[in-house]
Each structure stands twice: as structure tokens, then as C-alpha cells.
Amino acid sequence: MFKTIWFLNRLMHRHSGVSKHRSVVRLWSNAAEGAVAPPADCRITAEQAIRLWAQHFTLHGISEPLLSSQYIISHVLGEKTLECVQRKRLRDTLTDRERERVWELCSKRLTRMPVQYVIEEWDFRDLTLKMRPPVFIPRPETEELVNLVLEDLRLIWGESHTTDLRCLEVGCGSGAISLSLLRSIPQLRVFALDQSQTAVCLTMENANRLGLQDRLDVHLLDVIKGADAILSKCNPVDFLISNPPYLLSQDMETLQTEILRFEDHSALDGGFDGLSVIRPILALSSKLLTQRGAHIRSTWTESGCHRHACLPGGCPMPSSNHSAADRGDDAGVALFRNPL
CATH class of the missing domain: 1.10.8 (Helicase, Ruva Protein; domain 3)
Structure with a gap:
């Protein structure tokens, strides 16, 4: 039996167009x-x-x-x-x-x-979500992450499993990931947390608009400072998912003006090595993931795969990768395995 952890990079795309009008x-x-x-x-x-x-x-x-x-x-x-x-x-x-x-x-x-x-x-997969600054705007790559999670869950639990599932999302933002999973998995209940009050309120607003609020618990908690509070409020979960900050602090100034001026920097700045939030997420996962049945306990988080070697000795290391090299960058999903 294994715990599994996936990481995925974010990408930014640009398009341009120009036309003229004499008035x-x-x-x-x-x-x-x-x-x-x-x-x-x-x-x-x-x-x-x-x-x-x-x-x-x-x-x-x-x-x-x-x-x-x-x-x-x-x-x-x-x-x-x-x-x-x-x-x-x-x-x-x-x-x-x-x-x-x-x-x-x-x-x-x-x-x-x-x-x-x-x-x-803005649309995220099959959902239309309300957006409000400075809550981080979900990118298309996060849709890919959700698709991969759903695909892996089908392989783990089968197409027609009836067992109730529990999930923890760290850093829910607008609620895109949690709500998309809730829409796709009727047996799922999600415990979501964010360190931003604006994000917590926006997630609940979107949940209410979509009629998914009954299977969602949202709390204002910081994974870095409030691990004990999270453990006291959150029951054991079957899998954990997150879109954490992973950029190096020194790289923040290179971001687009739109991002720097309007989006929450704490949703992007991962500290001096990009792992300041990822470390506590991994530490938390070992305490919250269930050991019931023959299921594979799972944790997915988005991140820059090239920095996995920087993870401390107590954290699981990748055993395989879903590469995105064809896109010309280091994006990808790394699969981590850690014996229970």
C-alpha cells in the first residue's frame, strides 16, 4: 500500500491581436x-x-x-x-x-x-465561477490537474464505487478544484481551507451558486501556522489536493503586471526555495490520510517539478513523472510513492 503525491506546473499563455478603426x-x-x-x-x-x-x-x-x-x-x-x-x-x-x-x-x-x-x-471545466480580486485566478493547467486526479481516482476506486470519500484542499482560492471534484464525484465530501478571508468567502459563494454547499466545509486556516487547528477540525481524509505557491521569492518580480498588481502574492510566493508551503502540506498529509480498506491514499499538488530534489529527507521523492516536455517547459506531474 502506498501514499501517492502528484505535482503539476502552472503555465501562462499569451495571445495577441490588432485591428483598426478610424473613429x-x-x-x-x-x-x-x-x-x-x-x-x-x-x-x-x-x-x-x-x-x-x-x-x-x-x-x-x-x-x-x-x-x-x-x-x-x-x-x-x-x-x-x-x-x-x-x-x-x-x-x-x-x-x-x-x-x-x-x-x-x-x-x-x-x-x-x-x-x-x-x-x-470565469469558466473552470464545466463550472462558471465568480471571480474577485485578489483571489488567485485558476489557470487551464489546474483543469489538467483535476482531470488527472479524476482519472487516477477512477483507476484506484473504479468507475462505480459507492464508498463515501473525503478530501482536503489546501488553498481553495475561488473553490475551482473542490467544486469541480464535488460536481464530478457524488460520494465526495470536501474540507477546504485558505489563509485568505476573501478566498474563503468566494469559495462559499460559488458553492452556494452551484448547489454544492452541503458537501463542502470551508475554513479560514493557514497550513504553515495552523497545522494543529487543521488536525483538530478536519477528520481523516482519503486524499489531499492543493494548488500551493511554488515560485521562488526572487522570481516574483518577473511576473506580468496583471498578476503583480491584482492577484494575491501569497498564492504564488513559495519562499526562498519555492517549498515554504509544500513542506507543511506534505507533513500534514501523513497525519490526515486514512488507512481504511485497500485504497491508495493520495495527495496531489501543483508545483515546479524541477525542485523536487530540494525536498527534505522526511518527504517522499518522485518515482515517476507525467511529463509536459512537449510544451517546452518543466511542467509535469510527478508521482511520489511512500510506503505506509
């Missing part, structure tokens, strides 16, 4: 002055607004300018993506309220606020 000068001059509302005499279609703001974002060095414009204007039109907006609707002139709302949200994006915070929601 943009009037709008740009107002934006530079910090205007919240567009000029009263401005008549513009949704299609024109997308092109206009994409170029405006490009000139101001905003990352993903075209996608930013498309997401914001689609949101104002009541859809998630541009593909969901009817073609005729794109060619219609925006109402005064729609135009004001586009201007308001795009002005926020000009401050480098991430689109997820601007439109106050």
Missing part, C-alpha cells in the same frame, strides 16, 4: 483622461467596438488585446464568448447602457486588471 481617436483621448463613460454622441456597433478596443489595448501594451475586447463585449451582450453572440447582434448599434458598460469595463482592463476580474466570472 477611435475620440474614444482614446477620453480614456487617457480617465473617463468612465463614452461620449454621448458616440454610435458604434458591437463589431466596431471589439476592433476599436483591441487596437486601443494594443497601443497601451495590454496583453491579449483582441481576446480581452471580445470577452468584455461578449459579456456585456450577455454571452460568454464571441462565438455565442448572434451575427446580427454584432452588427447592431450598442444601446446607451451597453456602450457605457463596455467603456466602463474596458477602462478597467486598461489598468491591467485581468479580464476575469473585469467581468467578475
